[in-house]
Structure formats: structure tokens, C-alpha cells
Amino acid sequence: MIFALIAVPVLGLFFGVHRYVWCRLVRDTTAPGSRTRRAGTAAAFVLPLLSLGALLSGRAGVPFVLQQVLAWPGYLWLALLLYLVLALLAGEVVRAVGLRLLRGRETPATTPSAALPVPSPSPSPSPETPSGPRAPTPSSAPTLLPPRTPALPPLPTPPRRLFLSRAVAAGASLAATAAVGYGTATTFRGPSVKRVTVPLAKLPRAAHGFRIAVVSDIHLGPILGRAHTRRVVETVNRTSPDLIAVVGDLVDGSVADLGPAAEPLRELRARHGAFFVTGNHEYYSGAAQWVDHVRELGVHPLENARTALPGFDLAGVNDLAGATEHAGPDYELALGDRDPARAVVLMAHQPVTIHDTVRYGVDLQLSGHTHGGQMWPFTYVAEATNPTVAGLERYGDTQLYVTRGAGAWGPPVRLGAPPDVTVIELASLRA
Numbered sequence: 001m002i003f004a005l006i007a008v009p010v011l012g013l014f015f016g017v018h019r020y021v022w023c024r025l026v027r028d029t030t031a032p033g034s035r036t037r038r039a040g041t042a043a044a045f046v047l048p049l050l051s052l053g054a055l056l057s058g059r060a061g062v063p064f065v066l067q068q069v070l071a072w073p074g075y076l077w078l079a080l081l082l083y084l085v086l087a088l089l090a091g092e093v094v095r096a097v098g099l100r101l102l103r104g105r106e107t108p109a110t111t112p113s114a115a116l117p118v119p120s121p122s123p124s125p126s127p128e129t130p131s132g133p134r135a136p137t138p139s140s141a142p143t144l145l146p147p148r149t150p151a152l153p154p155l156p157t158p159p160r161r162l163f164l165s166r167a168v169a170a171g172a173s174l175a176a177t178a179a180v181g182y183g184t185a186t187t188f189r190g191p192s193v194k195r196v197t198v199p200l201a202k203l204p205r206a207a208h209g210f211r212i213a214v215v216s217d218i219h220l221g222p223i224l225g226r227a228h229t230r231r232v233v234e235t236v237n238r239t240s241p242d243l244i245a246v247v248g249d250l251v252d253g254s255v256a257d258l259g260p261a262a263e264p265l266r267e268l269r270a271r272h273g274a275f276f277v278t279g280n281h282e283y284y285s286g287a288a289q290w291v292d293h294v295r296e297l298g299v300h301p302l303e304n305a306r307t308a309l310p311g312f313d314l315a316g317v318n319d320l321a322g323a324t325e326h327a328g329p330d331y332e333l334a335l336g337d338r339d340p341a342r343a344v345v346l347m348a349h350q351p352v353t354i355h356d357t358v359r360y361g362v363d364l365q366l367s368g369h370t371h372g373g374q375m376w377p378f379t380y381v382a383e384a385t386n387p388t389v390a391g392l393e394r395y396g397d398t399q400l401y402v403t404r405g406a407g408a409w410g411p412p413v414r415l416g417a418p419p420d421v422t423v424i425e426l427a428s429l430r431a
Contacts, residue, residue: 014048015048017081017085018044018047018048018081019044020085020088021044021081021084021085021088022040022041022044024088024091024165024168024169024172025040025084025088025169025172025173026040026041026044028165028169029162029165029166029169047073047077047081048077050070050073050074050077051074051075051077051078051081052074053070053074054067054070054071054073054074054075054078054222055074055410057070057071058221058222058252058253059284064222064253064257067222067253067257068222068223070222071221071222071223072222072223075223075410075411075412076180076184076411076412076413078410078411079180079183079184079375079411079413080176080177080180082375083175083176083179083180084172084173084176086176086377087171087172087173087175087176088168088169088172090172091168091169091171091172094164094167094168094171095164095165095168098164099161099164102160102161102164179415180411180413180415182415183375183411183413183414183415184412184413186413186414186415186418186419187224187407187408187412187413187414187419188228188412190228190231190232190235190406190419191215191231191232191235191406191418191419191420191421192418192419192420192421193235193238193239193420193421193422193423194403194420194421194422194423195422195423195425196392196401196422196423196424196425197424197425197427198364198392198399198401198424198425198426198427199426199427199428199429200312200343200363200364200399200426200427200428200429201343201363201429202312202341202342202343202363203311203312203343203363203426203427203428203429203430204311204428204430205428205430206310206311207310207311207312207343207426207428208426208427208428208430209425209426209427210242210243210310210311210312210425210426211239211240211241211242211243211423211424211425211426212241212242212243212244212245212345212366212423212424212426213236213239213241213243213244213245213270213421213422213423213424214245214247214366214368214401214403214421214422214423214424215232215236215244215245215246215247215403215406215421215422216246216247216248216249216279216349216367216368216369216403216405216406217248217249217279217368217369217371217403217404217405217406217407217408217409218232218246218249218250218251218405218406218407219249219250219251219252219281219405219407219408219409220250220251220252220253220258220261220262220407221251221252221253221258222252222253223412224261224407224408224412225258225261226260226261226263226264228261228407229261229262229263229264229265230264232406232407232421233264233265233267233268235406235421236268236421237267237268237269239421239423241270241271241423242270242271242272243270243271243272243273243274243275243309243314244268244270244273244274244275244299245274245275245314245347245366246274246275246276246277246294246299247277247279247347247348247349247366247367247368247403248276248277248278248279248280248281248282248319248349248350248368248369249279249280249281249282249349249368249369249405249407249409250262250276250279250281250282250290250294251281251282251285251290252281252284252285252409253285254285254286254289255286255289255290255293258285259293262293262294262297263297265294265297265298265299266297266298268298268299272309272310273298273299273300274298274299274300275299275300275301275302275307275314275316275347276291276294276299276300276301276302276316277301277302277303277316277317277318277319277347277348277349278290278291278301278303278318278319278321278322278349279319279321279349279350279368279369280319280320280321280349280350280369281409282319282321283319283321283322283324283325284321287322287325287327291303301316302314302315302316302317302334302347303316303318303327304316304317304318304329304330304331304333304334305333305334306334306335306338306344308342311343311426312342312343312344312345312363312426313338313339313342313343313344313345314344314345314347315334315335315338315344315345315346315347315362316334316346316347316348317329317330317331317334317346317347317348317353318330319348319349319350320349320350320352320353329348329353329356331356331357331359331360334346335360335361335362340361343363343364344361344362344363344364345362345363345364345365345366345426346362346364346365346366347365347366348365348366348367349367349368349369350367350369350386351365351367351369351370351386351387351388351400351402352386352387353365353367354367354387354388354395354398354400355395357395357398357400358395358396358397358398361397361398362398363397363398363399364398364399364400364401364424364426365398365399365400365401366401366403366424367388367400367401367402367403368402368403368404368405369386369402369405370382370386370389370390370402370404370405371404371405371408371409371414371417372389372390372404372405372416372417372418373389373416373417374408374409374413374414374415374417375411375413375414375415375416375417376415376416376417379416379417386402387400388400388402389402390402390403390404390417401422401424403420403421403422404417404418404419404420405419405420406419406420406421407419
């Protein structure tokens with residue numbers, strides 16, 4: 001019942017948006033019955049079905065090859081749809097101004113002629129006339145009916161209005177295509193490197209300058225595969241970090257489908273190794289299998305656990321989504337018996353856990369999950385639903401750093417939130 005209450009309005013909005021786009025791009029710009037209109041109408045039916053297929057195929061367990069076939073057109077269309085709608089809504093202003101100007105210039109269409117009036121009967125001659133027999137009385141004279149006006153075909157769209165509709169549609173299509181093209185190129189170019197210095201009061205002088213490469217949200221799946229993993233690994237290794245922290249959402253699929261795509265993780269290199277915590281998408285993809293698999297690749301999972309490093313402790317907690325499998329975050333297990341005199345860095349996928357982190361006296365939390373919003377204007381949604389959407393912020397005595405992530409979920413498009421790998425350099429106040 002609850003699912004239906006949510007799904008019905010969402011699907012209604014989804015198909016309503018498609019109808020709006022069809023009206024502005026197809027109905028208003030093409031002639032009825034033309035090949036262009038038929039093709040546009042067919043696309044208006046097929047594209048939303050492809051998008052729904054891309055969104056649901058993974059959860060439905062369809063073969064991975066079919067997921068890949070659906071993912072490319074389905075997800076790219078969702079991104080294009082977003083920017084088409086935004087551009088067309090902006091174009092409504094142009095349309096309104098243009099139509100107002102055209103009203104004063106267009107000649108009103110000629111209205112059909114009114115029905116011919118019924119002719120009045122001519123005066124009847126006197127019943128007594130010397131010229132002949134008695135003429136018929138007016139009541140017996142034939143009645144003249146008005147002629148029927150033939151139905152007129154619908155008037156064609158005035159050329160100036162058609163030109164305005166086509167100009168708005170073309171401008172919106174060009175702007176949306178350019179935005180999606182740029183965002184796709186940004187994703188496949190790979191993450192850039194950010195460098196941030198974080199001072200920790202408890203960090204000893206010997207650990208000053210310790211570098212942690214933070215990478216999150218790689219999102220291997222039907223679109224981002226082995227080549228994407230290799231780009232990320234090469235970017236991380238070029239920074240020559242002391243430690244690598246993979247903070248969740250590595251995959252969107254099973255080990256059977258994505259194991260080969262994750263294989264380049266075996267090449268990660270850092271003096272103190274690479275560590276991993278689960279994100280919410282691992283629990284949609286078989287978290288237990290992935291924890292075992294990343295261990296086989298040489299990456300150390302931290303499942304509500306802690307390990308000692310030179311100068312500080314590194315801890316990790318499971319993602320909140322693990323609670324559905326009785327494997328959620330356990331701060332007591334990860335941090336309860338630690339030495340409070342030592343600095344501690346915590347890996348936790350979602351930044352919303354920061355308030356629990358503060359209660360346990362953590363010095364620095366490393367998170368991802370937000371993608372920085374991934375595609376504008378979703379950046380505003382991410383800001384409204386997360387304490388920190390990207391970058392470094394302080395909460396009491398705890399600092400939180402959120403990376404924008406190295407991949408993309410759904411559409412392989414990053415616009416206004418480019419992907420990154422962040423090198424955190426720890427600084428000792430005693431140095």
C-alpha cells in the first residue's frame with residue numbers, strides 16, 4: 001500500500017514530464033501525420049521505457065548483458081530529460097514574449113461566411129386578376145432553406161509561431177545535449193586530485209605529513225567498468241600515498257558480474273596498505289560477497305573494526321544500510337576500547353553519521369556518498385540532506401571530510417560536481 005502511494009505519483013510525474021517534452025519538441029514543431037511527428041511520438045514512448053528498464057533491471061536480476069544494453073540509452077536519456085525540461089521551462093519565457101509580439105502582427109484569420117438569409121417571398125397577385133388563373137397563396141409557396149456551409153479544414157499554424165516553437169525547441173535541445181555531453185566527458189576523463197591539510201591535536205610529531213588517499217563512490221556497474229577502475233587506480237597511485245581509504249559504494253552489482261571490473265584494485269599501492277568500508281550500494285549488491293572479494297584483491301575491510309597505525313588509529317564502521325541485514329554501524333565495537341590519548345581517523349560512508357562520531361571523540365571522519373550532488377541542480381538537494389556535501393568542516397572537536405567521489409551513479413554524468421580523489425595530509429600541532 002505504501003509502495004503504491006509513492007509509486008503512482010512518481011510514475012505520474014515521470015510520464016507527465018515526458019508528455020510535456022513531447023508537446024514542446026514534437027507536437028508544436030511538426031505537421032500532423034508527418035514522418036517526423038510519428039518518429040518523435042514513437043521516441044516519446046520508447047525512451048521512458050528504456051529508462052525504467054535501466055533503473056529496475058539490476059534489482060530484477062536480469063542478465064548483465066541486458067543491463068548494459070538498457071543502461072546506456074536509459075540513463076543518458078534521464079540526464080538529457082533533466083536538462084531538456086530545465087531548458088524548455090526557461091524557453092517558456094521566450095515563448096510568452098514572442099507570442100505577445102506576434103499577436104499584434106498576425107492578420108486575423110478570415111471567418112467563414114454567414115449563412116445566406118432566407119429570401120422574402122414576392123408579393124402574391126390578387127386572387128382576382130384579369131391576367132389569368134388564381135395564383136398560389138403565400139402559405140403554399142415553397143420555402144427556401146439556407147445553403148449548408150462545408151466544413152473547413154483546421155487552419156495551419158502561422159509561420160511565425162511555428163518558427164518560434166522550432167527555435168525554442170532547437171535551443172533547448174542544443175543546450176541539453178551540450179550539458180550532458182560535457183558531463184559525460186567529465187566522468188570518463190577520470191577523477192582529479194585534491195589536496196587538503198588537516199591538523200590533528202593528538203597527532204604525534206612522527207606522524208606529521210602522513211598522507212591518506214581518500215576515494216569513494218567508484219560505482220562499478222553496467223556502464224563504468226574495468227577501464228574506469230584502472231583510471232581511478234592510476235590516479236591514486238600517482239599520489240604515492242601512505243594509506244588508501246576506500247569509503248564505500250564501490251559497486252552496483254554482484255561479484256559474478258563485476259568481479260573482473262574490480263580486478264585493477266589489486267594494483268593499489270600504499271606504504272600502509274588500502275582499507276575499505278561498505279557503502280549503501282554494497283548492501284544492494286551482496287555486501288558479504290564483496291567484503292570477501294576485496295580482501296582477495298588485497299584491500300583490507302574494516303567492518304566495525306579498528307587497526308593501529310604509526311601515530312594514530314584507523315577505524316571503520318559499516319554503512320547505515322547494513323542495519324537491514326543486522327550489520328549496521330557499531331561504534332562501540334569499533335571505538336569502545338581504544339586509547340583516548342591517540343588520534344583516531346574513522347572511515348564511514350555517509351556523512352550523516354557525524355553526530356555519532358562526535359560522541360565517540362573521533363578526530364577526523366572520512367566520508368563520501370553525496371557525489372557533491374553529481375548533477376546540478378541536485379547539488380542543492382545534496383546540500384539540504386547532508387550535514388556536509390563536500391569538503392572539510394568541523395563539528396565540535398571532530399572534523400569531517402567528504403569527497404565528491406570518483407564515479408557516478410545512474411547517468412554517467414557529472415555537472416557542477418566533478419569527480420575527485422582527495423589526498424588528506426595529516427598535520428601535527430607539535431611539529
